[in-house]
Amino acid sequence: MTVYFLGGGNMAAAIIAGMVRHGGYAIHVVGRNAAKQQQLAERYGVAISSTLPALNADDVLVLAVKPQDMQAATAGIDTGGALVLSVAAGLTTATLSRWLGGSTRIIRIMPNTPGQVGMGMAGLYAPAHISAADKAFTETLMRTTGQVLWLPEEDDMHRIVGICGSGPAYVFYLLNALQQAAQAQGFDAAEARRLSLATFNGAVALAAAADTDFAQLQQNVTSKGGTTHEAIETFRQHHVAEAIAEGVAACVARSRALGLQFAADTQEVR
Ligand SMILES: NC(=O)C1=CN([C@@H]2O[C@H](COP(=O)(O)OP(=O)(O)OC[C@H]3O[C@@H](n4cnc5c(N)ncnc54)[C@H](O)[C@@H]3O)[C@@H](O)[C@H]2O)C=CC1
Ligand SMILES: O=C(O)[C@@H]1CCC=N1
Numbered sequence: 001m002t003v004y005f006l007g008g009g010n011m012a013a014a015i016i017a018g019m020v021r022h023g024g025y026a027i028h029v030v031g032r033n034a035a036k037q038q039q040l041a042e043r044y045g046v047a048i049s050s051t052l053p054a055l056n057a058d059d060v061l062v063l064a065v066k067p068q069d070m071q072a073a074t075a076g077i078d079t080g081g082a083l084v085l086s087v088a089a090g091l092t093t094a095t096l097s098r099w100l101g102g103s104t105r106i107i108r109i110m111p112n113t114p115g116q117v118g119m120g121m122a123g124l125y126a127p128a129h130i131s132a133a134d135k136a137f138t139e140t141l142m143r144t145t146g147q148v149l150w151l152p153e154e155d156d157m158h159r160i161v162g163i164c165g166s167g168p169a170y171v172f173y174l175l176n177a178l179q180q181a182a183q184a185q186g187f188d189a190a191e192a193r194r195l196s197l198a199t200f201n202g203a204v205a206l207a208a209a210a211d212t213d214f215a216q217l218q219q220n221v222t223s224k225g226g227t228t229h230e231a232i233e234t235f236r237q238h239h240v241a242e243a244i245a246e247g248v249a250a251c252v253a254r255s256r257a258l259g260l261q262f263a264a265d266t267q268e269v270r
Helices: 010-022 034-044 067-074 093-099 113-117 132-143 156-165 167-184 189-209 214-221 227-237 240-262
Strands: 002-006 026-030 047-049 060-063 083-086 106-110 120-125 146-150
Touching: 002 010, 010 026, 010 034, 010 113, 010 132, 026 034, 034 047, 060 067, 067 093, 067 240, 083 093, 083 132, 093 106, 106 132, 106 156, 113 120, 120 132, 120 156, 132 146, 156 167, 156 240, 167 189, 189 214, 227 240
Parallel strands: 002 026, 002 060, 026 047, 060 083, 083 106, 120 146
Antiparallel strands: 106 120
16 A cells, blocks of 8 residues: 655645654655655655556545646546545545546545644544545544544534644744844844744643643733733734734635635535
8 A cells, every 4th residue: 555645745745754754654756846756755765756656445645736736636547446635725525526537535634734743733524425444544644743633524624724724824923023023122033033932832832731721821921010911912902813813714715715716516615
């Protein structure tokens, strides 16, 4: 049994990192970017090629190209009954099935790039007809990258991309903002990077270890008449929390729009 990746970009690399760390998988990446393919081969010892070899029912095909490239990338593929795992945002199993010549052995995954370091959070969705064995295989595979959460409805895949799939980018945005602010206060770039990273790391570790909610932890830093209050009040005046909620909603809406864009009809996005 071989796990074939169609597309060897950022998300494929993050999943492959987990699989290789865990061991026991035969991995083959089919891509168009020769330099990136070579990097993957050197770093992870995976097989690479520019075309997909013939598949059979024991194989697994991970669809890891951009949604906009998926129809062209899957054109003419005979899955040979292989299990198909799609990480593409927005694209429904019905749309993918239509592009894959009617194959219905498809599970959707919404992973994230922290899977690269074993700290991923992936949402999984399998239609009701998918076997327990295929679900168990997929869960085991994704656990090599971190945590998983099965979602009962396909529509949930839109909601989870807004939190976990795209979420690491929000955190990097905030990290970058804190680093920039540190530099504006006169720390050099290396100091600013270390200070902001250590602060995020420390706060996340404390939040994970504490049995109090996040709001209380925020309160514990905020002394009456002290310094933190001034910062938090400034964030409130700038509606930072509301902006984050709006950003998540815009992300979810984009996932739905991608689904609609590629659906043959509204049945495919139900
Ligand atoms: N980057 C992320 O954090 C996440 C990405 N995803 C999903 O993962 C998928 C891939 O995204 P990324 O890895 O970020 O993109 P990427 O651009 O890094 O990788 C996509 C790769 O597909 C290759 N490709 C394009 N057409 C191809 C074809 N016909 N045959 C073979 N390879 C082809 C490209 O050369 C590129 O290397 C997308 O569908 C995205 O929605 C899901 C969750 C998180
Ligand atoms: O931005 C995107 O469309 C992909 C899906 C989730 C994260 N990156």
